[in-house]
Amino acid sequence: MTVRAPYRSLHGISAVTALLAIGLVGCSDVTDAVDSAKDGAKKVARQRSVFSLDTGDCYNPSGKAEGTAYTVEIVPCDEAHEGQVVGEFAIDEGKQYPGDDGVSAVADTRCPVEAQKYAPDTWALPKGAELFYYTPTAESWATGDRSVSCTYTAEKGALNGTLDTAKSLKPEQLTYLKGSNAVYEALWANQSEKDTVEADLPGYKAQAKAVAAALHAHVEGLKGIDGAEVGVLRSTLAKAAGDWDKAAGAADAETFYVAYDPAFTGIDPNKSVAARKELNLATTVPADEAEVWAG
Secondary structure (H helix, E strand, O other), X not given: OEEEOOOOOOOOOOHHHHHHOOOOOOHHHHHHHHHHXXXXXXXXXXXXXXXXXXXXXXXXXXXXXXEEOOEEEEEOOOOOEOEEEEEEEEOOOOOOOOOHHHHHHHHHHHHHHHHHHHOOOHXXXXXXXXXXXXXXXXXXXXXXXXXXXXXXXXXXXXXXXXOOOHHHOOHHHHHHHHHXXXXXHHHHHOOOOOOOOOOOHHHHHHHHHHHHXXXXXXXXXXXXXXXXXXXXXXXXXXXXXXXXXXXHOOOOHHHHHHHHHHHHHHOOHHHHHHHHHHOXXXXXXXXXXXXXXXX
């Protein structure tokens, strides 16, 4: 879901104005009104243009979560909040606005990568956290806006605490996660638009080639990590890499299918649970991934 973000200033009612508007009312009403005014002033003071969002900012949307956004309410991460900025980058697509679909396509590709730098273990994300982004519109592009802010947003309820886990992870954990994330990114980012191999054999072979390359790199990285379960996983993934290589070199659809079945099974995330446990990483397979391999 894209959240568009042209700039527009937001003017809020001040606490003084709110107090003057109370008039002659009862003491309890005055107290309630004062408290409400303070809360309102605090919220106004926290308003920030979407142009000035920084990685790490925790926020609440000022209005609907979808559509055009002008400002958000920045809050301390230890307060309940709806979203957190987990990465940002600038679009370099020439002078012409790429269009809504073009901007979304860039964000769809880049935001997962940027988010994983900040929160590498996607299995450890709070339940219901979804990747969203703020992107330029045609209007803001004309003023020089090229920034994309990648955020995790609570689908329901709220987030608590920061999602910044990269700094607390050990080198071997980061090595594992970098390799694992690259494998699944290669799988999903290179999907063919066609439903069958027969309709797009070159596209499916290109995907297989990308996954095989990521797997070989992942297996190489795992060689530097101690642990019996990590060793078992390394052997499993090495075999899977060979199967993906066969799929990438298939001469026809039938040969591709023969190689693809064990190749896909070989990267079932459930096979990595024991190694993750050994590395003290999250061990619950995300529901969307579990569903893919269950079917």
